[in-house]
Amino acid sequence: MESPDDPGDRPAWAPPSEQHREQRSTVWITVIVFALFMALMLVAAVLVAGGLKESKAGAVQTRQPTVSPSSTAVTSVTPPTSQADVPTRKYETAANPLVAPGVTMPKVTCELPKLRGTKEQLEAFYRALIPCLERAWHPALTQVGEPRIPVSVNADDVGNTACGPPPPPGEASGFYCSDGTTIFVPLPRQLEDGGPYLLDQLFLLAHEYGHHVQEQSGILSKHDVLYGEAGGDQPKVLELSRRLELQADCFSAMFLANAAGRGSIGAGMISQLKQSTFEDSDTHGSAKSAALWQKRGLTAKDTSACNTFAAPANEVS
Incomplete structure (x- = not known):
């Protein structure tokens, strides 16, 4: 992308004879005009090359969501336009600055529409909740x-995603794909057992958005690296999965604690959440661990309360 160097070498010029004095003036004018033209062309070439370099750098740093035509796209605040001001992710888990002491979450007010059972009404609910999570x-x-990377929500009952086939309905009501930064909440899964239910939807979407927070911070990418380094060692792989999922649970509870009692999320939601029951899961954690990290999220003073990757193994069992 760099312009070829122009050494600026010119052939030596000897003064003309006396009888060609008039022609010499014409030659001088031609040389000067040509030199100015070449200088302008060189400047233009440098500017074009610089523009291409910045454009390619911007394409790498700004990740836009991949959304199918039928999905619901919810875009976050526009990222900074100056490339010098665009933050970069820190690829760490336990040492990630997002979960360092002192990083706090503000109180937020969520104004949400009534939760109904059609795809359009469910999508309207998500469209209102995503900006509140942001x-x-x-x-x-x-x-x-x-x-801050935009996220999309897709309520279609998809058979495949950019991350591969979705998990079975019995294992997950929703799931997050970092390739395309999309939260999938298939409508049939939300209508099981007579749903959708407000608390379930709030906790589910806040949990999946917690995975998006892990993606934005670099926690998820570092987790994937550690997953690869585990080399198929199942105990290590499962522990990494539990640390990731329990942190998303903690993030979800922390959000609800800062949103409850305002707008459409009543204070009673916290009491209901505390009464929730859990099932043991090799990938998402035991009932005891799930209850522990939910409690920590609900009482958190800052995000360090959700640093599952720094916790001892018995707390992420």
């Missing part, structure tokens, strides 16, 4: 210089 998490991400 208002809670963006200040924390900005505080530690992490980027």
Whole structure:
């Protein structure tokens, strides 16, 4: 992308004879005009090359969501336009600045429509909830210089995603794909057992958005590296999965604690959440661990309360 160097060498010029004095003036004018033209062309070439370099750098740093035509796209606040001001992710888990002491979440007010059972009504609910999640998490991400990446929500019953086939309905009501930064909440899964239910939807979407927070901060990418380094060692792989999922649980509870009692999320939601029961899971944690990290999220003073990757193994069993 760099312009070829122009050494500026010119052939030596000898003064003309006396009888060609008039022609010499014409030659001088031609040389000067040509030199000016070449200088302008060189400047233009440098500017074009610089523009291409910045454009390619911007394409790498700004990740846009991949959304199918039928999905619901919910875009976050527009990232900074100056490339010098665009934050970069810190690829760490336990040492990630997002979960360092002192990183706080503001109180937020969520005004949400009534939760209904059609795809259009469910999508309207998500469209209102995602910006509220952003208002809670963006200040924390900005505080530690992490980027803010747009996220999309897809309520279709998809058979495949950019991350591969979805998990079975019995294992997950929703799931997050970092390739395309999309939260999938298939409608049939939300209508099981007579749903959708408000608390379930709030906790589910806040949990999946917690995975998006992990993606924005670099926690998820570092987790994937550690997963690869585990080399198929099942105990290590499962422990990494539990640390990731329990942190998303903690993030979800922390959000609800800062949103409850305002707008459409009543204070009674916290009491209901505390009464929730859990099932043991090799990938998402035991009932005891799930209850522990939910409690820590609900009582958290800052995001360090959710640093599952720094916790001892018996707390992420």
